[in-house]
Amino acid sequence: SAVISQKPSRDICQRGTSLTIQCQVDSQVTMMFWYRQQPGQSLTLIATANQGSEATYESGFVIDKFPISRPNLTFSTLTVSNMSPEDSSIYLCSGSGGEKTQYFGPGTRLLVL
Amino acid sequence: GENVEQHPSTLSVQEGDSAVIKCTYSDSASNYFPWYKQELGKGPQLIIDIRSNVGEKKDQRIAVTLNKTAKHFSLHITETQPEDSAVYFCAASPVNYQLIWGAGTKLIIKP
Numbered sequence: 001s002a003v004i005s006q007k008p009s010r011d012i013c014q015r016g017t018s019l020t021i022q023c024q025v026d027s028q029v030t031m032m033f034w035y036r037q038q039p040g041q042s043l044t045l046i047a048t049a050n051q052g053s054e055a056t057y058e059s060g061f062v063i064d065k066f067p068i069s070r071p072n073l074t075f076s077t078l079t080v081s082n083m084s085p086e087d088s089s090i091y092l093c094s095g096s097g098g099e100k101t102q103y104f105g106p107g108t109r110l111l112v113l
Numbered sequence: 114g115e116n117v118e119q120h121p122s123t124l125s126v127q128e129g130d131s132a133v134i135k136c137t138y139s140d141s142a143s144n145y146f147p148w149y150k151q152e153l154g155k156g157p158q159l160i161i162d163i164r165s166n167v168g169e170k171k172d173q174r175i176a177v178t179l180n181k182t183a184k185h186f187s188l189h190i191t192e193t194q195p196e197d198s199a200v201y202f203c204a205a206s207p208v209n210y211q212l213i214w215g216a217g218t219k220l221i222i223k224p
Contacts, residue, residue: 031210042214092156100145100206104156
């Protein structure tokens, strides 16, 4: 299994600002994913972070709003840009070693005022 | 595309009793079915998974069954304990690496 850490664990931000969330995996993983989870709801995939190339975004999510980097096989960042209160959510990072099993980080709880 | 339905949305059981959560999927190409437990304030934790070449898998008090013909899979928790209280999610994975998620089941263990 993989152990995944995220920073920050929570933040309160002003509208119009941006926040970058970091995701670190303790071993090399093939795939990394970013999800959003509204309180009391299921997980929604934002994008697949591809190592060395542009991320693959799901319908409804765009690169200008959620730029993602993945410089190597153990690290990725998600930026939430030009934030509005609607961006308040839990952001989760996951990693998969190639057998489809995904391991999750603890999440980043974001509140936008 | 794949669609996963999960029932019930809330399940309340007496401590010591069994709990069963059911999921159905639509894409017959799906071949991987994990179950996650999410406690308040934490990320989802993988508790058990099953692949399409297996009909049942057990790990201590937790078991998962898969019926490929009917396209449904279930999580069974026996001898429930207070620490089993959480939200449980099922998921299905079609041919790529993505997971399609159920809506979640809030499991409440009554003392």
